[in-house]
Amino acid sequence: MKPSFKFVCVIALLLFITRNSLARPINRIDSFETTSGIIFGIDKYCKIDRTNEYSTDGKFSVKLSFNTNYPNATQNFFLPVMSINKKSDESLLFDVYNKSSDDIILFCKVFLAGNKYVEQSTKLIKHKKTTVEIPFALARENFNTISGYQFRITNSTKNTIIYFDNFRTELSSYIPFKKIAYLDLNNEPLQTNTFFFSRNTSGQVFKDTIPLPFEKVYKIKLFAAKGEELYYSLSFRTCKKQNKVSISLSDFISNNSNKLSLTTSIGKVGYLDKRLSYDSKFFIADMPLYILKGNYFTNLPSKATRTFQFTLNIPDSAIPGTYFANVIFETINGVLTNRNLIPVSLDVYPFSVNKKSLSNNFILNCDLESIKPELNRYASGFFKVIGGSNNIVKSLPQIILGDAFDDFDCDAGDRISVYLTNQISIARYAVNIGNNDLNYFNILKYWLKKARKQKIQSREIDESQDDIKYLINSLKTTPPLNIASKWTAMLTKEQVSLTGVSYDSNAIAFITGEQKLPNGWTAKDYDRARMMIANDIIKLMKMCDSDSQNVNISTTIYPNVSFIESVSIPLSLRKTKKKKKETVYSVRELISMPRIDGKIDKNEWRNSLKIKRFSKISGDNNADIQTEAQLGWYDSNFYILVTCYKNKTFNMKNDSVELFINQGNENKIWNKLSVDFSGKVRGMKSDGKLWKQNINVQSALAPKLEKQRAREKADYCRCVEFAIPLTDCLTHSDDFGLNICRRNDNGFFAWKPFSKSKLKFAHIKLNGADKIIDILIPPLKKQPLKIISSDAFAIRENDVICLETEWKGERKLLKKTKLEFKIIGNDNKEYVTINTKSTKPRQKNYLKLDNFIPGIYKINVNLIDMDGVIISSANTKIKILPCRRR
CATH class of the missing domain: 2.60.40.2550 (Immunoglobulin-like)
Incomplete structure (x- = not known):
C-alpha cells in the first residue's frame, strides 16, 4: 500500500524541523567558571556546562559538547587573563579529557600586545586525559604581555564531548581574572548575568551550590568612597537583525534630588583590538581596551558580542548617600529602536580615599619569584599603608630599581623601593592598591557603625569589631623603615652598583614572604588581613542592606577577592577560641619492669592505667571492635599492652595494631609502628627512616585464654606488648603525644597524623620528681x-x-x-x-x-x-x- 501524499508531507516536515532544531545556534553566551577563572564560548553549535566528572580537585570541571549533526564543525572559545609578567620558563597548563570516539586536534592562539599571536596544536587522544602545556616562552616580547587565549577545536564525529579542568601555571595554582557582567539583549525580560572573575589566594574554590554562571540580576550595585576611581564592565550580544547599538550612562541622582557631578567614560574592550598605550596612569586590563570617541557602533554583525568598561571618578566634594542611574542600551534596526535600561545604584561613603603622592611612598616587594608572586605583590600595599599613611616614614630618596616589572634576580630577596610617579611598574599597581587599604579600614568602620545604629545583634558584628581592634593594635607595632633596614640583610655596594643607582643603606632592605617582621607578622599575614577585612565588609553589607541579599555586589575592594559569600578565607589572624578542657588520667610507675616475652604477667601490669576509649580504625568494616590498652612506665621505657578481643564479623588473624608517637607534642616529629598478629613489625620515622631500633615488641595469646583456645576453632584474644625508650618519645620538652589504632586488615599506617581526621593524640606528660604521667584524651559525647x-x-x-x-x-x-x-x-x-x-x-x-x-x-x-x-x-x-x- 502506497503512503498518502499527506503522510509524506508530514514526515518531511518533521524531519526538516528536527534537523533545524539540532543545528540551531545557542542565542546566549555559554560560559562557565573553573577553579581558576572563567572560559566562555561565543560560537554556535556548542554548549558549555558545569560537571563534576573527571575533575582533579573533586569540585567541578568544564564540559564542552558539540550540539550539531554536522561533523567538522569548529568551536572557538576564549580565556581572558589579566596581563601579567611571566618568567620565560613558565607554562600555562590545563587538563583535557576527550570522551569522543576519535582523536581531536586542539589549536591554541596566544594573543600578545599589538595584534600579534603565536599558535600551537595538541592532539587529544580519544578516551584519555591529556595535559596541554603552552609555554610562555612563545610570548617573549613586549614585556611578555599576554592579553588572552583563543582555543579552536574541530570535531571529526557527530557527537563530540570534551572536559577542561585545572587551569594553572607551573608556579601558581590560579590564573588571575577580573569581573565582567554579561547582558543578553535577546532575552525578555531584560536580564544581566553577572560574574566575578577573581583569583582566590586562599586556595579555596567556589562551592557547587552556587548557581554559576547565569545569575539573574536586574540591577548593578556599586560602592565607592569620595575621590575613588571605579571600574565596571558589561558585555552584550546583538540580535540577528540589529545593525546599530548605542550605549550611555545617565546622571546619578539621589532620592533627595541631589545630582552627583562625576566624570564618566566608556571604553570598548575587544579581543583582537589594539591595546591601550601606557600613559602616566598605570592600568591593567583584562583584554585590549580603547576609549570610545562616540556612543554608536554601526553595522554590527549578527550574534556579535561587545564588552564595554565604565569608569566612574567620584569627586572629593561628593555628598555621601545613595545615588541612582541607568545604563541605557539602544539597539536600532532600520527605523525601529529598542531601548533597554539597567538600573545602577551607587553608595558613596562619607570619607575619602588616601591620595598621597606616589613619590613619597614606598612598597615592599616580597618574593616576586616565589610560588605565588601576585599574592605577595598585593601584600605590599598593606605594608605601604602601615608605613606611609600613618606618617611613620616621612621622607625617602626616590630610587628606581629593576626593570619595568620588578623581575629582580637578586639572591637575597627583593627590595623595599621607592618609585617615581611616571615609572611604569606592576609594583606601582600594588602601590595603588596600598593607597586604598586605609580606605577599606574606613569602609569596615562605616558598616560597623551602621549595624550598631540598626541595633543588629549578631556574632558577625562582634567578630568584625574584634578583627579591626586586633589589626589596628598590630599595626601600631610596625617599625619605621630606617629601623626595618637593620633587621634584614643589606645589599652590598657591588649589588647596588648593578642597578645604576647610588648606595643608600637606609632606603633598601630585604624581606621574604616567610620572614617575620618585628610585630610577628609575615608578608602573607598582611594578605590574610586584607582578606579578613573584605570578608567582614561583605557580611556586614548583607546584614545592614536587605537589598544586597539578591544582588551581586560590585566594588573595587581588593581585585584579588571574589565577592561571593561562599568564599571562605582561613582567618589565621583572628583570635582562637579557648579549647574545652580534656579529661585527665594519671599513669604511675609500674610495680616492676614488664618482661616483653609474650607471657603476660598480671602482677607486672597491676598498677597500669586501662583505657578502652582510645582511637580505633576498622578499615572498610565498621564493626564494633573490642579493644583495650594498658599504659605505664618503668625506668627509661614507656610500656603499652594492647588486648584485642575477637569480633564475630571478621577474622581477627588479619588484625593489626598501629602506634603513633608525636615526639615533644609539637605536631612536627612523629614515629609510627605497626604490628600484625602474624608477627610482622614495621616502623618508620617522620624522616622516612626505619623506626625499630631498641624497641621490644611481642604478640601472643592472652595467658588466661590458652586453655580456652583448644576448645575453640578460632582465637578469642590477642595481646601485643611494647617497650619504647622515652628518648624516642621526648625531644626538648617533657611531654609527647600518643595514638593507638586497631585495624582489621594487613594494611600499614591506616591513619596519617595531623590530617583532618577526627582522631586525636592523647597527650602524655612527665611531671618531674614524682614521675607521674598525665594522659589527656578527648571525653566521650554525652549519652542520652x-x-x-x-x-x-x-x-x-x-x-x-x-x-x-x-x-x-x-x-x-x-x-x-x-x-x-x-x-x-x-x-x-x-x-x-x-x-x-x-x-x-x-x-x-x-x-x-x-x-x-x-x-x-x-x-x-x-x-x-x-x-x-x-x-x-x-x-x-x-x-x-x-x-x-x-
Missing part, C-alpha cells in the same frame, strides 16, 4: 540518660523514694555499669551517695533517705563503668514534703 519521676515526694523518716531512669543510648554500654545517685541540698552540701546496678534501658531505682528534712534537693545521676569512668550523666530536682502521721 534521662530521669523520669515525680517532682514531689511525701516521706516519713527512713522512707524510700523511687526514681525511674531511662537510657536511650546503645544497650551494649549498659553491661558492667552502675548508676550513682548524689543528693545535694540548697547549700550545695552532698548528703548521700547511693549506687544501684544498671541492667535495663528503663528501670526503677529505690533510694532510701535517712533523716531528710522537707525541702528542695538536687539529684545528680551518673552512669559509671567498672573502672569508675563516667559514661553519661543527668540531673533533676525533687521536692520532699512533710507527711502527716497516722
Whole structure:
C-alpha cells in the first residue's frame, strides 16, 4: 500500500524541523567558571556546562559538547587573563579529557600586545586525559604581555564531548581574572548575568551550590568612597537583525534630588583590538581596551558580542548617600529602536580615599619569584599603608630599581623601593592598591557603625569589631623603615652598583614572604588581613542592606577577592577560641619492669592505667571492635599492652595494631609502628627512616585464654606488648603525644597524623620528681540518660523514694555499669551517695533517705563503668514534703 501524499508531507516536515532544531545556534553566551577563572564560548553549535566528572580537585570541571549533526564543525572559545609578567620558563597548563570516539586536534592562539599571536596544536587522544602545556616562552616580547587565549577545536564525529579542568601555571595554582557582567539583549525580560572573575589566594574554590554562571540580576550595585576611581564592565550580544547599538550612562541622582557631578567614560574592550598605550596612569586590563570617541557602533554583525568598561571618578566634594542611574542600551534596526535600561545604584561613603603622592611612598616587594608572586605583590600595599599613611616614614630618596616589572634576580630577596610617579611598574599597581587599604579600614568602620545604629545583634558584628581592634593594635607595632633596614640583610655596594643607582643603606632592605617582621607578622599575614577585612565588609553589607541579599555586589575592594559569600578565607589572624578542657588520667610507675616475652604477667601490669576509649580504625568494616590498652612506665621505657578481643564479623588473624608517637607534642616529629598478629613489625620515622631500633615488641595469646583456645576453632584474644625508650618519645620538652589504632586488615599506617581526621593524640606528660604521667584524651559525647519521676515526694523518716531512669543510648554500654545517685541540698552540701546496678534501658531505682528534712534537693545521676569512668550523666530536682502521721 502506497503512503498518502499527506503522510509524506508530514514526515518531511518533521524531519526538516528536527534537523533545524539540532543545528540551531545557542542565542546566549555559554560560559562557565573553573577553579581558576572563567572560559566562555561565543560560537554556535556548542554548549558549555558545569560537571563534576573527571575533575582533579573533586569540585567541578568544564564540559564542552558539540550540539550539531554536522561533523567538522569548529568551536572557538576564549580565556581572558589579566596581563601579567611571566618568567620565560613558565607554562600555562590545563587538563583535557576527550570522551569522543576519535582523536581531536586542539589549536591554541596566544594573543600578545599589538595584534600579534603565536599558535600551537595538541592532539587529544580519544578516551584519555591529556595535559596541554603552552609555554610562555612563545610570548617573549613586549614585556611578555599576554592579553588572552583563543582555543579552536574541530570535531571529526557527530557527537563530540570534551572536559577542561585545572587551569594553572607551573608556579601558581590560579590564573588571575577580573569581573565582567554579561547582558543578553535577546532575552525578555531584560536580564544581566553577572560574574566575578577573581583569583582566590586562599586556595579555596567556589562551592557547587552556587548557581554559576547565569545569575539573574536586574540591577548593578556599586560602592565607592569620595575621590575613588571605579571600574565596571558589561558585555552584550546583538540580535540577528540589529545593525546599530548605542550605549550611555545617565546622571546619578539621589532620592533627595541631589545630582552627583562625576566624570564618566566608556571604553570598548575587544579581543583582537589594539591595546591601550601606557600613559602616566598605570592600568591593567583584562583584554585590549580603547576609549570610545562616540556612543554608536554601526553595522554590527549578527550574534556579535561587545564588552564595554565604565569608569566612574567620584569627586572629593561628593555628598555621601545613595545615588541612582541607568545604563541605557539602544539597539536600532532600520527605523525601529529598542531601548533597554539597567538600573545602577551607587553608595558613596562619607570619607575619602588616601591620595598621597606616589613619590613619597614606598612598597615592599616580597618574593616576586616565589610560588605565588601576585599574592605577595598585593601584600605590599598593606605594608605601604602601615608605613606611609600613618606618617611613620616621612621622607625617602626616590630610587628606581629593576626593570619595568620588578623581575629582580637578586639572591637575597627583593627590595623595599621607592618609585617615581611616571615609572611604569606592576609594583606601582600594588602601590595603588596600598593607597586604598586605609580606605577599606574606613569602609569596615562605616558598616560597623551602621549595624550598631540598626541595633543588629549578631556574632558577625562582634567578630568584625574584634578583627579591626586586633589589626589596628598590630599595626601600631610596625617599625619605621630606617629601623626595618637593620633587621634584614643589606645589599652590598657591588649589588647596588648593578642597578645604576647610588648606595643608600637606609632606603633598601630585604624581606621574604616567610620572614617575620618585628610585630610577628609575615608578608602573607598582611594578605590574610586584607582578606579578613573584605570578608567582614561583605557580611556586614548583607546584614545592614536587605537589598544586597539578591544582588551581586560590585566594588573595587581588593581585585584579588571574589565577592561571593561562599568564599571562605582561613582567618589565621583572628583570635582562637579557648579549647574545652580534656579529661585527665594519671599513669604511675609500674610495680616492676614488664618482661616483653609474650607471657603476660598480671602482677607486672597491676598498677597500669586501662583505657578502652582510645582511637580505633576498622578499615572498610565498621564493626564494633573490642579493644583495650594498658599504659605505664618503668625506668627509661614507656610500656603499652594492647588486648584485642575477637569480633564475630571478621577474622581477627588479619588484625593489626598501629602506634603513633608525636615526639615533644609539637605536631612536627612523629614515629609510627605497626604490628600484625602474624608477627610482622614495621616502623618508620617522620624522616622516612626505619623506626625499630631498641624497641621490644611481642604478640601472643592472652595467658588466661590458652586453655580456652583448644576448645575453640578460632582465637578469642590477642595481646601485643611494647617497650619504647622515652628518648624516642621526648625531644626538648617533657611531654609527647600518643595514638593507638586497631585495624582489621594487613594494611600499614591506616591513619596519617595531623590530617583532618577526627582522631586525636592523647597527650602524655612527665611531671618531674614524682614521675607521674598525665594522659589527656578527648571525653566521650554525652549519652542520652534521662530521669523520669515525680517532682514531689511525701516521706516519713527512713522512707524510700523511687526514681525511674531511662537510657536511650546503645544497650551494649549498659553491661558492667552502675548508676550513682548524689543528693545535694540548697547549700550545695552532698548528703548521700547511693549506687544501684544498671541492667535495663528503663528501670526503677529505690533510694532510701535517712533523716531528710522537707525541702528542695538536687539529684545528680551518673552512669559509671567498672573502672569508675563516667559514661553519661543527668540531673533533676525533687521536692520532699512533710507527711502527716497516722
